[in-house]
Amino acid sequence: MADKSLPQLLASYRERKHLLALLKEIQEVYGYLPGEFIPEIARSLGLPVAEVYGVGTFYSFLSARLQGRNVIRVCKSAPCWLKNCELIVETLKRELGIGPGETTRDGRFSLQLTNCIGACDQAPAMMINDTTYVDLTPEKIPEILGGYK
Amino acid sequence: MITVQLNGSEVQGRPGMTILELAQENGIDIPTLCYRSELNPIGACRICSVEVEGARTLVASCHTPIAPGMAIHTHSPKVLQARKSIVELLLASHPDACLVCDKANLCELRKLAADLGVGLPRFRIRKRYYPLEDVSPYIVRDLTKCILCQRCVRACREIKKQDVFAIAYRGFDSKVVVDQDQPLDKEVCRDCDVCISFCPVGALTKREEALVPKKGIPLIMKG
Amino acid sequence: MPEKRIVLKNCGVIDPRDINTYLGQDGFKALAKARTELTPEQVIAEIKGSGLRGRGGAGFPAGLKWELARNAPGTEKYVICNADEGEVGTFKDRYILGRDPFSLIEAMAIAGYAIGSQTGYIYLRAEYYYLLNLLQNAIAQAQEGGFLKGLVIEICEGAGFYVCGEETALMDSIEGRRGEVRFRPPFPPTQGLWGKPTIINNVETLINIPQIILNGAEWFNHIGTERSKGTKVFSISGDVERPGVYELVMGSPLRELVEELALARDVKLVQVGGAAGRVLPYQEIDTPLAFETVLGAGAVIVFNESRDVIDIVFRTMEFFAEECCGKCTPCRLGTEAMIEILAKFVQGSGSKEDLTVLEDTARMMQLTSLCGLGQTAPNAVVDTLQYFPDLYQARISKSEVP
Known part of the structure; x- marks a missing residue:
């Protein structure tokens, strides 16, 4: 494209x-x-x-700083927090070698924490670009990330 | 004419008039910060909130029109407590630099605090520190003191028909910016001090008056 | 009271990608009835008579809103569907939009007919981008079927901001501006989008419309409580075995939703209405869910005995600080102050004076904030101070002289 x-x-x-x-x-x-x-x-x-x-500079989906080709938004609001979203964030940090608000050196991923994305019934949840991933476990993360270039 | 109850007395106002205008006409002093009669109201500071019987919340008098039968209380305990609390928040996030501030006792925030009897805030919150903007030959901006009343934004836009300022970022980080958050340095500001005259605090100062000994009005003891 | 399907009637029954399956379930019959048998005034009278109130949280009577817009002068008017559900714990609109987009479109067409509008907008939150294609497809099929004559429906995408679910901020966002809250009056039905008369209804509110037109105001009016008619769709999540979307008759007890349907155990507290909602301790579990008591947008988050109340409140306040537009002082600085103070209680270093400040600041925010966001932000603080005062007391620094 x-x-x-x-x-x-x-x-x-x-x-x-x-x-x-x-x-x-x-x-x-x-x-x-x-x-x-x-x-x-x-x-x-x-x-x-x-x-x-x-x-x-008002909206959270807009950014003045260069974002990675793929933006990961992990939900941290109450329903996801109750389902251990912190574990998902930890896993992502380890897999990507970056913390929230940062971008991998190869420009492949940016990691962000976000408020409720409306997937509370399938928490913990995150979005990568426009796709929502639900019922996350640490084990699922590497495979999900592998799908993004 | 519209008849309303204002602090217990029956008074009359014209349709379209705000509660604030009615109070002013009747010699009742409601404090304001973001409001100026020359500018369109925005209802941002909430200092002018008053009690209207039957309303779920207080209402900001600067933009709420009077309605028939309204029973308004401009200085009820509930109202005064809320105003104090707002001023306390503003003071808590304001730099403790009054002694060296050029605005001195012309500062509207200081006057408000004095009128409402608000002293040292009971809590601490973050203060927003920004570098002093002194590159313009005409205006010095010290946004650390800004209380986001947006009077400069509106005065520039509505009175001078210029658009030097706009609000950027969000929430606590909101800021009055020039262009893409550059220090103010615009040629349109030559021979214009409208925004300065509208700033309630010491965030905007004339270049030639900045950093010279301050000149407030003398404090005269009442009584 | 049993579960009852009015809003969710078609969910899981029709194919959201095929209008024919919708037509097979009486789809677009209400629109036909409205256009051929009823005048716009009669449509509005039906909605008014039904007692339908807004499902987005504020509970404003829907028929009255429509009537105000209908009677407002001018020929250019707008119908907006608020699909920006951002309240923590709310996902019912996502569920409905993904399963029954046609009912929404039919309802917007009825609304357009009733108030005299030729343009409709669906404001879809950025997080629901994956529903865009489905909605566009549904609009296109409705257009091809000739159901939208005289009405153009556009989808407007958000860009990530809770406050844009607030109706005036939403309109500013559609206009391409910062989604900052406007003061009221003027209210949107008289001066809304681009200053023109505008109705803004939540997805769930609109989905009720075709059913009301088909079955009549009387039918709807007999369901629910005195001031809360019909059903409510709840999104329940947190410490429950079966999270999800449930539709209950208005006035159903909270216990039915939490314990019988979602199978929660060892409940400590329930937040009804999301972050902006009310906090109810377990002893209030029999509270009926209705506008008279607690409702909000129907987000119900359950916390079990293992959870720390102060932690929950702190996180709630963090949410509001992050999602505050920044325009008014009480919300911009009040959320900030509350975070600072609550952080001390999280660490066990609060003071008695901090409690007083929390109460003062909370009260001031509820009373003076410019919009519902700021007015409801302190709810969790206020409610937990009422129901769990001991927990705050226990976090007052031991070093403080009694």
């Missing part, structure tokens, strides 16, 4: 209301919101740079 260039992206999101959708797609394509894009987005939508920056 050829990555879309910024001008292509800007051309498909022309209105003020598209700002969030545009930022989400840039995040998806580039793995973060490159700072040099922000003024161009602002110009294209006729918005102040600070406002675009304000939106870009």
